[in-house]
Amino acid sequence: MKFKEQLRNALKNELSEDELENLPRGFQSISKVILIKIPQELYEKRKIIGMKCLAVNPKMDAVYLYGGKISGKFRTPENVEFLAGKDDPIVIHREHDVLYKFDITKIMFSKGNLKERKHLATLVQPGEVIIDMFAGIGYFSLPIGVHSEAKSIYSIELNPIAFAFLQENVELNRLGSKIVPIFGDCKEEVVKLSEKGIEADRIIMGVFPAPIEYIPSALSCVKDSGTIIHYEGVIERENYKSLFDEFEKVAVSKNFSCQLKSHRFVKSYGPKLYHVVFDIIVQKTRS
Ligand SMILES: C[S@@+](CC[C@H](N)C(=O)[O-])C[C@H]1O[C@@H](n2cnc3c(N)ncnc32)[C@H](O)[C@@H]1O
Numbered sequence: 001m002k003f004k005e006q007l008r009n010a011l012k013n014e015l016s017e018d019e020l021e022n023l024p025r026g027f028q029s030i031s032k033v034i035l036i037k038i039p040q041e042l043y044e045k046r047k048i049i050g051m052k053c054l055a056v057n058p059k060m061d062a063v064y065l066y067g068g069k070i071s072g073k074f075r076t077p078e079n080v081e082f083l084a085g086k087d088d089p090i091v092i093h094r095e096h097d098v099l100y101k102f103d104i105t106k107i108m109f110s111k112g113n114l115k116e117r118k119h120l121a122t123l124v125q126p127g128e129v130i131i132d133m134f135a136g137i138g139y140f141s142l143p144i145g146v147h148s149e150a151k152s153i154y155s156i157e158l159n160p161i162a163f164a165f166l167q168e169n170v171e172l173n174r175l176g177s178k179i180v181p182i183f184g185d186c187k188e189e190v191v192k193l194s195e196k197g198i199e200a201d202r203i204i205m206g207v208f209p210a211p212i213e214y215i216p217s218a219l220s221c222v223k224d225s226g227t228i229i230h231y232e233g234v235i236e237r238e239n240y241k242s243l244f245d246e247f248e249k250v251a252v253s254k255n256f257s258c259q260l261k262s263h264r265f266v267k268s269y270g271p272k273l274y275h276v277v278f279d280i281i282v283q284k285t286r287s
Helices: 003-010 017-021 040-055 111-123 141-147 160-172 186-195 212-219 241-253
Strands: 028-030 033-036 062-066 080-085 090-095 098-103 129-132 152-157 179-183 202-205 227-236 256-268 273-284
Touching: 003 040, 017 040, 033 040, 040 062, 040 080, 098 141, 098 160, 111 141, 111 256, 111 273, 129 141, 141 152, 141 160, 141 179, 152 160, 152 186, 160 179, 186 212, 202 212, 212 241, 227 241, 241 256, 241 273
Parallel strands: 033 062, 129 152, 129 202, 152 179, 202 227
Antiparallel strands: 028 033, 062 080, 090 098, 227 273, 256 273
16 A cells, blocks of 8 residues: 555544645655655644654654755755654664765755765776865765775865764774865865875865855865866756856866866756756866
8 A cells, every 4th residue: 555545544533634635645764764744734733644654654763854955054954853753863874885874853865866976986996086075974975985996085074963973974884994084164174185285086066056166175186187076056957057167167267177077967956956966077277
């Protein structure tokens, strides 16, 4: 029986016919936690819906209300509320042989980015030096560490809560010899790396909105032979190239050349909007 039908049966004595019609069709799960979106008109009934949701999914441990909105510089999930089961928001999510530990009420985790998390790791060549400028809990650094022969991955994160999980995740995945977690603002930390003589084969700039003001810092670690920068953003599909053009404008103004190697749309991000990633080869221009 489908989830909505099961939930409907479980709630038939608690909700009106109209309310039953508005029940969610499905849910997202992370580890043994159910994250469910409940429409505004059923908000008052959220606790009983949570309890019944758990009753029809007895293998799960807990149910949390999930607004689905991610906001602010730290990309924090909004309005995540415990509804039923065991109130323990710290999960260990296993994906593609990587363990991600985090607090679902404080840290975002987009299952829609799974393909991109897997894909980036396949691009990495043995011996590469990588800088992950917006590392979070290790969304990209961990799969690269597990699935590639990168030499070192410098993972920079500014949110102290995410940073603490990043450190734990490095240990959990036994990547202490490859990943160097750095706490701080990547705008400054990446320049400090360049001052130590570190040059990157690959730089990941994975944050929304497109981190245009961080491009000059990223350029400080570009190698003479060229560096691949993975630059992300959210944009209308037909207008996607304008994000690359913006990147190129900044790079050219700092005497770097850019070649757009490839791009991909990771997921839909609201009406007409898409999460896009560019793979850009950047090189210092000879003067
Ligand atoms: C949530 S991740 C996005 C990861 C990836 N795009 C995804 O969706 O799976 C972005 C991270 O960048 C961090 N961040 C934002 N500004 C930063 C800065 N200036 N320096 C370092 N980290 C920063 C945020 O705290 C957040 O953890």
